Amino acid sequence: MNPSPLLESFRGRRLPMEARPVGYCELIRRFDLRVPLHHEMAATSPKHSRRRENGWSIHPVSARPKEDTVAHLVFALKHEGLVLLTLKEVFHAMDRRDLEQALIAKPTSAYLRRLCFLYEWLLDEELAVPDTKRGSYALLLDPEKQHATRDTSYERRFRILFNLPGTPQFCPLVRRTQAIDDFIAKDFRGRARDIVDSAPPDVIARAAAFLLLSDSKASFAIEGETPSGDRIERWARVIAKAGTLDLSIKEFERLQRELIGDERFVRVGLRDEGGFVGRHDPLQQPRPEHVSANPEDLVSLLNGLVAFNALSRMLGFHPVMTAACIAFGFVYIHPFEDGNGRLHRFLLHHVMAERDYTPEGIVFPVSSAIYHDIARYKATLETVSKPLLEWIEWSATPRGNVQVQNDTADYYRYFDATAHVEYLFRCIETVVSRDLPDELLFLQHRDTFHAEATRVVDMPERMFDMLLTFLHQNQGRLSKRARETEFVALTADEVTRMEAIYRDLFQRPTDDQSDLFRPLRV
Incomplete structure (x- = not known):
């Protein structure tokens, strides 16, 4: 087979130097596959260079495999990890006999056994090769490159240790990044419980009641809605069931x-x-930013999502990664005419609660964290939806x-969920490092304010709460309007003493926050 050409760019992504595509990139070029480019593509340089930049991993020419399809597949697994969407497209395009002959020639090769297993797993077609009888069991997913399940299952035909979190119907994967490793090391689950x-x-x-209300309001605000109290109450009832339902x-x-x-x-x-x-x-012609899954695929995709939840739980996939894969997968599939966004955020809560990642009875106000970082949220969604627009063919209907x-x-089964996991971890860090401890501290200071203010003057509790709000709104001083209306009965000395109590509690610098009245509460 002819060698790959030297390229300066590939599908609009410019290489840092002239180089030949290798691995997945060469297979995408060779078979003209209708798949988005990966976060990083590989090429070999005739100059013996090794570098990583601009979405390219440049390898020295000595690393270049033979030019046959199987050799490039082996290179991909060895250096790039699993990209199930591209692998499945290559398996459809290639001559399966090449893979069969390669394994028969080298029956103990771990890479060839992985490829044969993946061929049968993804295509649901059996290769004409005998069962592997010799050789150590090989992990299917390299945990040094991508996050795998904690536990494994034995696949005896090719002597494979299965450590994927999903099934052929739905299996997003997560690359190992320094950011995710750092987030895991921070042990947000343990920190939340300690708090x-x-x-x-x-x-x-x-605090739990307030955080639930905060998340409810933010979930609607994300979609630009100002809901009635009844709609907020319905959302709160749904969120309260997180972790207790069997998905279907x-x-x-x-x-x-x-x-x-x-x-x-609404349908x-x-x-x-x-x-x-x-x-x-x-x-009135549609201008999509994201195209949802075909209606005839919805049952298969959602059943795959449910199976992913069960398998990832059984084999011990990280709760935050599971939540991100399922929730963002759901919103990409977009199975309903309305309610997809709120159900997407419900699934974030549900998976983490189901796996005891959140303290019992506490809802992490993830929607609040999303709302206050909405630009990054939209950018995260676009890491999958935007590249797919190039490959989804659609026409407008008469109804727009x-x-x-x-x-x-x-496209919806096998996306790269790395950015989504990083984003969800950032939201959780905000909740555990700021929102949860600040809310608890606020409530404790609020109780202290009530107790000390009662020694100054005896008022109904609702009046103390109103006074607290007014003091905050005016930087610790009671406004002239409030003195002359709601609190006209207070003496000047009483007002001064109340203001001093407020300043001592709420404007005293703390380790993390100098003003405990933050946007989340007000």
Whole structure:
């Protein structure tokens, strides 16, 4: 087979030097595969260079494999890890006999056994090769390159230790990054429990109620909505069930009904037509920023998502990674006409609660963290949806919707969830490092304010809370308007003493926060 050409760029991504594509990149070029470029593609340099920049990993020419398809597949597994979407497309395009002959020639090769297992697993087709009888069991996923499950299952045909978190119907993967390793080392689960254990139970109960309300309001704010109290209450009821439900398509549909409430103007249940996220131009033609999964693929994709949740739990995949894969996978699939975003955020809560990652009875206000970092949230969503727009063929319907023309199911099954995991960890860090301890400290200081202010003057509790709010709004001083209206009965001395109590509690510098009234509360 002819050697790969020297390239200066590939599909719009410029190489740092002239080099020949290798591994996945060469296979994408060779078979003209309809897949997005990976976060990093590989090439070999004739100048014996080794460097990584601009989305390229440049290897010396000595690392270049033979030019046959199987050799490039082995290179990909060895140097680049698993990219299931591209692997499946290569398996469809290649001559399967090449893989069969390679394994028969080297029956104990760990890389060839992995490839043969993946071929049968992804395509549900059996290769014409005998079962492997010799050789050590090999991990399917290299845990040095990508995050694997803690436990493994034995796959005897090719002597493989299965450590993927999902099934062929749904299996996003997460690359190892320094950021994720650092987040894991911070042990947010343990830190959250220590914070909760250090506070009185009644304070924890009040903090839990506020954090739930905060998350409820933020979930609607993310979508630019100002909901009624009834809608917020419905959302809070749904979130309160996080960790207690068995996921299924029927359960997704039931949750959607509970969230929607009024079904007169919204179709409830799985979509029976296309869907997209974006806008319409002046002629009412769709301008998608994200195209949802085909309606005929929804059952398979959602069943895959449910199976991912069960398998990842059984084999011990990290709770935050599981939550990110499932929740973002759900929002990319976009199975409903309405309610997808809120169910996406419910799934974040559900998976973490189901795996005891969050303290019992406490809802991490992830939606609040998302709302205050909405630009990064949208950028995270676009890491998958934006590149896919190039490969999804669609036409506009008379009603201004989209109808997808090609097979797109695998785009939603096998995405790279690394950015999503990093983003979710950042949200959790905000909650554990700021929101949760600050809310507990605020409540403790609020109780102290009530107790000390009562020694100055006896008022109903609601008046103390109003006074506390007014003092905050005016930087620790009671405004002239408040003195002359709601608190006209207070003497000047009483007001001065109240202001001093407030300043001592709420404007005293702390280790992390000098003002305990933060945007999350007000």
